[in-house]
Amino acid sequence: MKIKLLYGTETGNAEMLCEDIEAHLEGDHEVEMANLADTDPADLAADTFHLVVCSTYGDGDLPASAQPFGEALEADQPDLSAIHFAIFGLGDSSYETYNQGSEKLAALLATYGAHQVGDRVIHDAMGGDMAEDLALPWADARIAQAADLFAET
Amino acid sequence: MPKIAIVGAGPSGCYAAQALLKLDKTLEVDILDRLPVPYGLVRYGVAPDHQGTKAVARQFARLFERQGVRFIGNVTLGETVTLDALRAAYDIVVLALGLSKDRPLDLPGGDLGGVSGAGAVTRHWNDHPDEAGQLPHLGNRVVIVGQGNVAMDVLRILAKQEPDFDGSDLHPRHTDHITGAGVAQIDILGRSPAHLAKFDPVMVKELAKLEHVRFALDGLELSEGHEDDPRVAALAALPQDVPVASHEVTFRFGWTPERLSGTEGHVDAAFFRRGDEELGLSCDSVITAIGFDSHIPGLRDDLLARAEDAETGVVDKGLYLAGWFCRGPRGTIPDNRAAAQALATRIMADLGTLTGAEKPGHAALIAAHPDLTDYDGWLRIDAAELAACTDGRVRAKVADLETLLALASGRAPGSATPETEG
Ligand SMILES: Cc1cc2nc3c(=O)[nH]c(=O)nc-3n(C[C@H](O)[C@H](O)[C@H](O)COP(=O)(O)OP(=O)(O)OC[C@H]3O[C@@H](n4cnc5c(N)ncnc54)[C@H](O)[C@@H]3O)c2cc1C
């Protein structure tokens, strides 16, 4: 199974987190990483498991680096029924729109048929947890869950 | 190996280092700051009750902890070291000095006692050593001039009550001071109608959660036809019908400040104009939040005037400007990130054309100035602040510069329980 880490960020936290996940997975897996800003919906591939990390900005909106991707999805309406992803959100519970960016992105991917593997896990910038303490176990667990899916094909 | 000095450890300096290392991780990057603590306005501007926003510092900490960037504190450009000396020691110098001087209210009475700038007030609440001694004058009735996000931060801190600061790092001496002043009435005025005001709508939504505040709106009708604007909608949703309130907050739109009056050198009223209407508000203090200027205007004006590309921040090959010092006092933390990436690309291109002898880098600085502090020094300050933290707070910041320096150098007596009063 190929793994692609995709991040949507505004101040860089999601990117740093993806670097941590990449370092954690490297060696055991074939991993690539990309900014959603440089990703076209057509780049998503059926033989790849997508681990998406996305923050929230403005008032529950996608962060700047994920916005063009979100717009491209809506414009192109691609068929993503062969695509698998898992999602991790970054947010701040002092906003009413807590972690809605990752929620919106997951919903958008699902709208075009992509399959979400496992639940979304979210990090709270106001909380005491380090994001990597939540995200590394999330990545391991989702990869384990996805292994069967990719073994079948 | 080329040597790079970034002066200013705020977001723009840190993002510049990050962007440079992304392009070439073997670069030797030093970040210098006049204080023994890094992160600039993340520590000293961003509101104490917005810890989530301050958490971006965790990202910057990696530069020093994992990416080999050296922090050199207690070095003031223009005092400890000249720009020429820095340029002689490093191949590349990036100035990311911020803009910390409050733009003055240039009106009759603007220099009366009881008139403070929002930058100074927020530095004080954030325990910046420069403002450690000055308690801002407050009183019952406070007038805030300006309606950007900084003005909203000031308003929110003044309108909150002690329990609302749970989870913040606002030192209890500040809440004691605010409570002691008995702030009860806050007017916040701006020239623009609400739909053109500068604040972000989420800042108003955050205020709506304060149950002890009654809100009033003056001039929202100037935004007729803009009811769908997120700012106007957020304002209209503020609770106005609050039977028991300890604080009254009035937003007033479309008012241009004209003059302040005073008795015995202290402000007692602020006057505004909107077309033919005049408004006089009696008050105990005025806080201006109308933007920032450079604390070293001569240097900045000169550099911008001779810059090859002022927009990107290129003065010449080898000298660059970043962040607010480059672009002016506008833009949030993420804006500095995007700009730093463009600047880093340009610096890398210029680096390729460098010729000449190997530069000494930090060795030259450290030899000449034995009092400089380092990243381990900041970690000692950080540990002491975390250890001294009281109930309901996440940190007890040290405001006194001597104590900070003593902690940084590891020579603080009893450094686990630092004295925080200067
Ligand atoms: C009160 C306030 C609240 C804010 N809140 C937010 C917020 O919640 N969210 C957000 O996104 N943005 C916020 N901003 C904007 C944000 O802080 C700026 O975009 C950002 O800090 C600009 O970064 P900078 O590195 O250019 O400047 P600064 O952060 O000001 O950093 C400049 C650094 O240079 C150092 N320095 C200055 N002079 C010298 C010298 N002569 N020698 C050596 N070092 C020197 C200073 O000590 C400082 O560390 C706020 C701004 C203010 C003023």
Ligand SMILES: Cc1cc2nc3c(=O)[nH]c(=O)nc-3n(C[C@H](O)[C@H](O)[C@H](O)COP(=O)(O)O)c2cc1C
């Ligand atoms: C201006 C601003 C607006 C934000 N809005 C939200 C929001 O609506 N909901 C949320 O959960 N988090 C919000 N956040 C918090 C960020 O999502 C959080 O800090 C995250 O760690 C940023 O990750 P990034 O650096 O990858 O963009 C906001 C942060 C800022 C500075």
